[in-house]
Amino acid sequence: xxxxxxxxxxxxxxxxxxxxxxxxxxxxxxxxxxxxxAGSAGKGLLPQEFSLENFEYVLTEGGxxxxxxxxxxxxxxxxxxxxxxxxxxxxxxARFRFRFRTAMLLMILIVQMVxxxxxxxxxxxxxxxxxxLNTLLGLIIVYVALxxxxxxxxxxxxxxxxxxxxxxxxxxxxxxxxxMFRSVLLPLVMPGLVATSVFSFITxxxxxxxxxxxxxxxxxxYTVAIGLKQFFGEHSNDWGAIMAASTxxxxxxxxxxxxxxxxxxxxxxxxxxxx
Amino acid sequence: xVDLVNRPPVxxxxxxxxxxxxxxxxxxxxxxxxxxxxxxxxxxxALAVLAVLLLWPLVRVVLFSLQDYGLREIVSGxxxxxxxxxxxxxxxxxxxxxxxxxxxxxxxxxxxxxTVALGTGVAVLMASLGPLWRTIVGSAIMVAWAMPAxxxxxxxxxxxxxxxxxxxxxxxxxxxxDDPVNWFTNRWTFYGIVLLNVIHHGFPFVAITILxxxxxxxxxxxxxxxxxxxxxxxxxxxxxxxSLRQVFAVVIILSTIWDxxxxxxxxxxxxxxxxxxxxxxxxxxxxxESFGQNRYGFGSAIAVLLTLVLLAITVVYVRxxxxxxxxx
Numbered sequence: 001x002x003x004x005x006x007x008x009x010x011x012x013x014x015x016x017x018x019x020x021x022x023x024x025x026x027x028x029x030x031x032x033x034x035x036x037x038a039g040s041a042g043k044g045l046l047p048q049e050f051s052l053e054n055f056e057y058v059l060t061e062g063g064x065x066x067x068x069x070x071x072x073x074x075x076x077x078x079x080x081x082x083x084x085x086x087x088x089x090x091x092x093x094a095r096f097r098f099r100f101r102t103a104m105l106l107m108i109l110i111v112q113m114v115x116x117x118x119x120x121x122x123x124x125x126x127x128x129x130x131x132x133l134n135t136l137l138g139l140i141i142v143y144v145a146l147x148x149x150x151x152x153x154x155x156x157x158x159x160x161x162x163x164x165x166x167x168x169x170x171x172x173x174x175x176x177x178x179x180m181f182r183s184v185l186l187p188l189v190m191p192g193l194v195a196t197s198v199f200s201f202i203t204x205x206x207x208x209x210x211x212x213x214x215x216x217x218x219x220x221x222y223t224v225a226i227g228l229k230q231f232f233g234e235h236s237n238d239w240g241a242i243m244a245a246s247t248x249x250x251x252x253x254x255x256x257x258x259x260x261x262x263x264x265x266x267x268x269x270x271x272x273x274x275x
Numbered sequence: 276x277v278d279l280v281n282r283p284p285v286x287x288x289x290x291x292x293x294x295x296x297x298x299x300x301x302x303x304x305x306x307x308x309x310x311x312x313x314x315x316x317x318x319x320x321a322l323a324v325l326a327v328l329l330l331w332p333l334v335r336v337v338l339f340s341l342q343d344y345g346l347r348e349i350v351s352g353x354x355x356x357x358x359x360x361x362x363x364x365x366x367x368x369x370x371x372x373x374x375x376x377x378x379x380x381x382x383x384x385x386x387x388x389x390t391v392a393l394g395t396g397v398a399v400l401m402a403s404l405g406p407l408w409r410t411i412v413g414s415a416i417m418v419a420w421a422m423p424a425x426x427x428x429x430x431x432x433x434x435x436x437x438x439x440x441x442x443x444x445x446x447x448x449x450x451x452x453d454d455p456v457n458w459f460t461n462r463w464t465f466y467g468i469v470l471l472n473v474i475h476h477g478f479p480f481v482a483i484t485i486l487x488x489x490x491x492x493x494x495x496x497x498x499x500x501x502x503x504x505x506x507x508x509x510x511x512x513x514x515x516x517x518s519l520r521q522v523f524a525v526v527i528i529l530s531t532i533w534d535x536x537x538x539x540x541x542x543x544x545x546x547x548x549x550x551x552x553x554x555x556x557x558x559x560x561x562x563x564e565s566f567g568q569n570r571y572g573f574g575s576a577i578a579v580l581l582t583l584v585l586l587a588i589t590v591v592y593v594r595x596x597x598x599x600x601x602x603x
Contacts, residue, residue, distance in 0.1 A: 014400055022419045025430045089321035096314035111329050113589040115536040117558040118578035121565050122332035145328030148321055206423040208539045225425045239433050246426035257421035
């Protein structure tokens with residue numbers, strides 16, 4: 001065997017191992033979700049009895065129809081509110097020079113790193129004082145705050161990338177600042193705004209610790225991330241249902257994720273990768 | 276693509292070239308009170324939200340940590356100062372040294388090393404593949420990346436389930452063990468599963484980022500080194516690693532920040548929510564003490580310590596970023 005074919009074979013083995021490791025959990029989730037007898041001992045790689053039974057159960061008796069609606073409401077309102085706030089703030093830091101601008105940016109960067117475990121105690125007390133425990137509104141307000149720093153940070157780059165000359169041209173044509181914002185800046189920043197919104201959608205959809213803490217007792221207000229707990233029994237767990245529900249949660253995230261992944265990765269590295 | 280997002284706003288600060296002889300600026304741009312206030316008007320709403328919902332809570336968690344803050348104090352709103360007693364208790368608690376710190380720091384070290392090593396390996400592999408296979412591998416790791424932490428954790432629990440999990444049934448079918456093993460009761464196998472979960476979820480970001488950097492390393496440099504007789508390892512460590520130092524720094528720091536505060540991946544595991552004291556890490560300990568025992572003051576002290584650790588790492592991160600961009 002020549003050196004070249006040996007190298008190719010070696011690479012093929014590596015790729016096969018990598019694909020197996022990467023895809024196995026997702027495959028196993030799907031295989032169990034579509035298996036009517038997922039919970040029985042010695043389940044094989046493929047479903048023993050292919051059926052949609054688990055999905056039916058999850059969406060009716062399991063209450064996931066309600067949880068899905070709650071999660072969608074929370075995520076959409078969060079996205080709209082944080083998109084507006086983040087866009088305005090990012091225009092301020094990207095287009096204007098003012099005192100404390102750098103301090104503001106550093107604060108936004110640092111505040112992203114604060115662990116949720118540290119925020120959950122005071123925010124629990126705060127939301128409780130506002131009498132908004134167990135309500136979706138309380139959760140939405142917290143999520144808007146959580147997705148803002150990253151949103152501002154990412155949009156700042158998109159706004160800065162719009163050539164300043166386009167704005168000046170609009171002014172020369174007699175446009176006011178508001179008109180320029182609507183007709184020049186907004187359309188050009190739209191792709192970035194979509195990417196950022198998808199990111200805050202994913203954050204709100206996946207979030208676990210606040211949903212668990214703030215919605216504690218109100219089962220009817222559960223979001224999907226904490227609704228999964230329903231299927232864990234005292235002695236045995238309904239794995240078919242858990243995997244079907246996990247599939248339902250994961251699919252929208254995967255679709256959105258593929259749409260924005262490039263922008264997400266580059267937003268995080270923030271200029272460290274330069275071609 | 277990469278540059279588009281965060282190109283530093285170089286041109287925005289510089290004055291526009293003045294037309295010869297004419298007025299340097301259009302009259303419209305004269306400083307008007309409204310114009311000076313405009314950035315603050317734009318920033319105001321977001322700033323108000325951040326101040327009330329992120330900064331004030333951060334101050335409050337520090338205030339709570341200096342009190343014996345329980346249910347009674349939450350209901351009455353009365354302060355109950357006890358100075359640094361909570362911190363004293365944290366630092367004298369043997370759990371901190373035997374369980375929590377090893378589970379937090381030791382775990383983070385292993386997870387970062389594993390994530391970065393695997394991510395770099397995958398990036399190098401992807402760089403050597405043709406376009407078709409690179410797309411296939413890229414899509415596959417995207418699936419791992421996009422899996423939400425909560426559902427991903429449940430899938431790993433199911434894979435290692437004591438009664439009917441595929442790991443136990445496979446090992447038994449192969450005759451490697453006689454009875455099913457409960458992987459979650461032992462501290463080492465418990466964190467082994469968390470490690471697998473976190474690396475599986477975390478390496479795609481590292482791989483994609485480093486791949487982007489790898490593709491940017493000038494081909495001529497590598498070819499020149501090859502002509503000079505440098506082998507693949509030598510080329511990797513003498514050319515690629517130094518030119519990607521900045522990328523590696525950012526990837527390592529971000530992974531460290533993320534792996535220090537793993538919560539759902541531990542909390543959701545059987546016994547991870549406090550019943551198995553051996554499995555506590557800083558974040559889970561803080562949460563369990565607060566919401567399980569109603570000792571919000573003590574939990575806040577732990578949370579403050581976790582925040583300080585992360586803040587220190589963040590300072591390093593910000594300095595790394597600042598080195599790259601002259602201005603934010």
